[in-house]
Amino acid sequence: MKRLFLSAGLMLAAMPAHAQTAPEISVDTMKEITKTLSSDAFEGRAPGTPGEEKTLAYLAERFAQAGLKPGNNGSWFQDVPLVSLTAQNVTPLTFTGAGAPIALRYGTDMVIASYRVTPKIAVKDSDVVFVGYGINAPEKGWNDYAGVDVKGKTVVILVNDPDYESTTLDGPFGGKAMTYYGRWTYKFEEAARQGAAAAIIVHDTVPAAYGWNVVESSWTGPQQVADAANGHMDQSAAVGWIQLDFAKRLFAGAGQDFDRLSAAAKVKGFKAVPFRGVKMSVAFDNEVRKHASKNVIGILPGTTAPNEYLLYSAHWDHLGRCTPAPDGDDICNGAIDNASGTAALVALAEANVKAGPTARSQLFLAVTAEESGLLGSAYYADHPVYPLAQTVAGINMDSMSMAGLTKNVTVTGAGKSELDGYLAKALVAQGRGADPDPRPQGGGYYRSDHFSFAKRGVPMLNAHSGGALADPAAEARRVEAQKTRVSTYHGPKDEYDPNWDWSAAVQDLSLYFDIGRVLGNGTDWPNWVPGDEFRAIRDKSRAGK
Structure with a gap:
């Protein structure tokens, strides 16, 4: 772990302390929201469908219940102009x-x-x-x-x-x-x-x-x-x-x-x-068919630095109706991808509201059209409601792990930014380690919404539960969960399972909470490491050029 995070140019001793214990992360919230969003009633949550309308109304309701404020000049929504093209x-x-x-x-x-x-x-x-x-x-x-x-x-x-x-x-x-x-x-x-x-x-x-x-x-x-x-x-x-x-x-x-x-x-x-x-x-x-899809934006305003922002993101959309399974089921429910991440976003909002606002404001952004090429996050990054130059950093959640407690996290994009140092110290508090992406050939850092913000200069963290289970006896369960994930990915059988183990999701959300509280109550502006492809963009943005 030391070798991984020293590459970010930060010594752990130089980082702010990670002393605050997260309020209990609500598993019930994550279960309820994941089950609801991935039900057949939401028809796979494709942008521009009745499933989107239900999703938007539901998320605005859950953001309000969590204690957030509408994040776009009194509205929960940001219009994202799209065109739906169907080959026939x-x-x-x-x-x-x-x-x-x-x-x-x-x-x-x-x-x-x-x-x-x-x-x-x-x-x-x-x-x-x-x-x-x-x-x-x-x-x-x-x-x-x-x-x-x-x-x-x-x-x-x-x-x-x-x-x-x-x-x-x-x-x-x-x-x-x-x-x-x-x-x-x-x-x-x-x-x-x-x-x-x-x-x-x-x-x-x-x-x-x-x-x-x-x-x-x-x-x-x-x-x-x-x-x-x-x-x-x-x-x-x-x-x-x-x-x-x-x-x-x-x-x-x-x-x-x-x-x-x-x-x-x-x-x-x-x-x-x-x-x-x-x-x-x-x-x-x-x-x-031209239509306006929507991003959902909630904010927990900061106390003393409300014009500086920490961003949490997850995409709410999925594929809608798709190639049928052998049993005729043609709804791609997207339970793991990404009803689970959207549910985690709401649960994280709840935890932060219970803990009280930080000095800096915290944004909770549920974006549209990730599955169509990161379109919702790209639109926000091109038309930010809150200036990207004043956005301190961000954490993206895309598909939570259901394999059980882990001894490590996997870091996609390890060594790219100074956020690695904050992650390292938070992991020490959890007693977990960190590993770089074991499959960098998959290009994971360029395939989810954090990339939309990263390429416009905002340091973005993407770290999630790794493959080393805390209970070695559960290895068979991890292997089976991975097989299921591969076989159901972007298919009609990515459906909610009441028997899922949410302990890894709680671990990860506690980690994100800890990092967010440190950044939210601090004055640091993490950057990309020297020589990184996004460093010059961030430097220019922060300089106001």
């Missing part, structure tokens, strides 16, 4: 000119969508180019698009970073730790900047860090995008994923070896490969 009448994604035509079916073989706010999408006979990992990183001297013009063409892209197979964190893209360049969001953004008509990612479970079931459930049905004056017409017409086996067939039909080209793409200086004579076509209708 999807034709097969077809490749011709590579031997026999390859026609991929929507959902089972491929998924396709568009960010463009327009009723019809058609890409016809588009030239196909393999662009490796689809990365253009000038600061690293890496450009997979160098020397090739992909305007109006279809680019085929590998998921993750070129060095994802490393066993260490050494490499041009952080070794086995996924960077933002490895995320599908970045790859589609860069393809659009390059002028590609379509961008297709090859799904591979290991580098993607999730199976095809997650892709299928997440990308079929309504897709949310932020509303924009240009209707996102600067984006590629079509973006999507194809299954690995079909990608290999495509490459072979084009006279290319998938494994050989994938290996070549891992080396700096890789040159994109046009698939001569190969054309891609796909078309679908877009059902377009």
Whole structure:
């Protein structure tokens, strides 16, 4: 643990004392809210549905019962303008000119969508180019698009970073730790900047860090995008994923070896490969519906420094109706992800109200559209109700652990900010240790709402119960809980279980409470460590520039 937190540049002795014991964290509150939000009556809590309306009303009621004040000029809500796009009448994604035509079916073989706010999408006979990992990183001297013009063409892209197979964190893209360049969001953004008509990612479970079931459930049905004056017409017409086996067939039909080209793409200086004579076509209708989703904001005003803010966040949304389970159940209830985190947010608010306000104000932010690309948190970060320059730090809660008491926490983004020092001292008080993310290849720090605030300079902590159980005899239970989590993630069977063990959630919330009280009653302004990608942004923000 010492080695982990010294990397943040803070000695534990220099940190404020962590002496306050948290009021009892209400397990009953977490159970009741999780059970309610994940019930079929809330229809999976998709933005823009009746499930959202029920969720918003319920959360405002629970925030008020907890003792918070409305956080947006007397309102509990912040409008988040969104557009819901639902692909309909999807034709097969077809490749011709590579031997026999390859026609991929929507959902089972491929998924396709568009960010463009327009009723019809058609890409016809588009030239196909393999662009490796689809990365253009000038600061690293890496450009997979160098020397090739992909305007109006279809680019085929590998998921993750070129060095994802490393066993260490050494490499041009952080070794086995996924960077933002490895995320599908970045790859589609860069393809659009390059002028590609379509961008297709090859799904591979290991580098993607999730199976095809997650892709299928997440990308079929309504897709949310932020509303924009240009209707996102600067984006590629079509973006999507194809299954690995079909990608290999495509490459072979084009006279290319998938494994050989994938290996070549891992080396700096890789040159994109046009698939001569190969054309891609796909078309679908877009059902377009503009609507305003909402973030829910509660505040516990500070006593002596009310214009300085500590932020707690969790996303309230989930996928709504999705690919049915074998029993026909098509409601993605999202009990763990993230009714549990939303329930924890309310329970943490209750504990802080009972303890009394801190010197600084505390914000409790339940955001929308995380599942659609962190849209709610990004909107707040772009349109903050309370200035980000005056936001001291934040803690994000996304999916609480139900595996039982642990001896450690896992820190996503360990070593990035000075918050590590506050975490370390709070852990000493709990008698727990800390470990870095055991799966940095999953890019966890870039996949949840803390990233929206981090990339705008606010130091954000993401630490949650680790895998070392306090009771070794419960290891079988932990393994079973993990299997269940994997099998139900983003599916209809992420449902409330009355037999869950909430002790780890209580541990974690007590930790967040302790850190929040120290920061809330202190005068420090934690920063990112020197050299971190977000340090300059924070320095500029705090300087008022």
